[in-house]
Amino acid sequence: MSDGFKRDYQVIEELGRGRFGIVFRCISRSSGGNYAVKIIDKRRISAGDSLDAECLVNETKILHLLYPHPHILALHNLYEDESHLHMVLDLCSSSDxxxxxxxxxxxxxxxxxxxxxxxxxxxxxxxxxxxxxxxxxxxxxxxxxxxxxxxxxxxxxxxxxxxxxxxxxxxxxxxxxxxxxxxxxxxxxxxxxxxxxxxxxxxxxxxxxxxxxxxxxxxxxxxxxxxxxxxxxxxxxxxxxxxxxxxxxxxxxxxxxxxxxxxxxxxxxxxxxxxxxxxx
Missing domain, CATH: 1.10.510.10 (Transferase(Phosphotransferase) domain 1)
Incomplete structure (x- = not known):
């Protein structure tokens, strides 16, 4: 995990797994608020289709553009180091x-x-x-x-x-x-x-x-x-x-x-x- 993310958030529990990453519930150390963090292994993306990397970059740009809206999942913070990307998102703990x-x-x-x-x-x-x-x-x-x-x-x-x-x-x-x-x-x-x-x-x-x-x-x-x-x-x-x-x-x-x-x-x-x- 990136130092910046560990400084600002505490990981609590795993919520799910996808193709390139794992989603955890985390808590903001400053506010005590609950969030979801999607931790993406960049090495797995670079080893796969370049289109996946393009989609990931595109998604972060678009979420920034659309923020804020009460009915769109918000990207609150983004941390990156050599191997991982950490996307801090709204926590949606109810069923989809x-x-x-x-x-x-x-x-x-x-x-x-x-x-x-x-x-x-x-x-x-x-x-x-x-x-x-x-x-x-x-x-x-x-x-x-x-x-x-x-x-x-x-x-x-x-x-x-x-x-x-x-x-x-x-x-x-x-x-x-x-x-x-x-x-x-x-x-x-x-x-x-x-x-x-x-x-x-x-x-x-x-x-x-x-x-x-x-x-x-x-x-x-x-x-x-x-x-x-x-x-x-x-x-x-x-x-x-x-x-x-x-x-x-x-x-x-x-x-x-x-x-x-x-x-x-x-x-x-x-x-x-x-x-x-x-x-x-």
Missing amino acids: LHRRITLQIFSEAEAARIMSQLMHAVAHCHRHGVAHRDIKPDNILFDEWDSVKLADFGSAEMFKQGEESMTGVVGTPYYVAPEVLAGKDYGEKVDVWSAGVVLYVMLAGFPPFHGESVVEIFHAVLRANLRFPSRVFHSVSPSAKDLLRKMLCKDVSRRISAEQVLRHPWITNYVENMAETELG
Whole structure:
């Protein structure tokens, strides 16, 4: 561990392991606050794909650019020595959305709460010219107050406003937008599509476009034949289905933006109901 990190933080326990590093819970020696630290072995990255090193550098730059936002995982400190990189991040000790989805179908109120917070994060990214490009339940974390934190900007890319200037197939099969798979240049609305898939999964318990293999999933995404099976969606409101149709629209010019998602009645009604509940 770097001397600077050891001076400022005390490691408490291991939280998880990834391809290139280990995540620990740590405590700030000055404030006593709890954080997560991602300790990355730079030697393992340099021995592997140079793209991984580029993604790591890109992620730290983008997290600095987007800081602060209540629904984006914050990078609080960065320490580096010859062999390791220490990224001090928000601690999200609650289960991620992927784990929650495996346990339950969400009520519309709870799905709207999560979607509202997620889309505030996405809209903030887009205003700063950043596309996340890998929105999925695994990257939607929750802090100790059960507030959404969008994480993992390793696939994120800067884009020019009003231009479809990004290329490359990135993302996760069930959640990737059709224009990404089509091999065309694309814009930030790929994130709206992915978030739409997340919303569908929260309400249905399964993805809208699926198959027995990755190839079959990709074909289903490219067809983009959106259906609402009555056995699952009979109790889902017309407003929720309308939002899903507008987010999961194959025609990018007709797909709504992140800001428009936040203005959709299904989201605004939830926000208004929450405000009334809090006022008593």
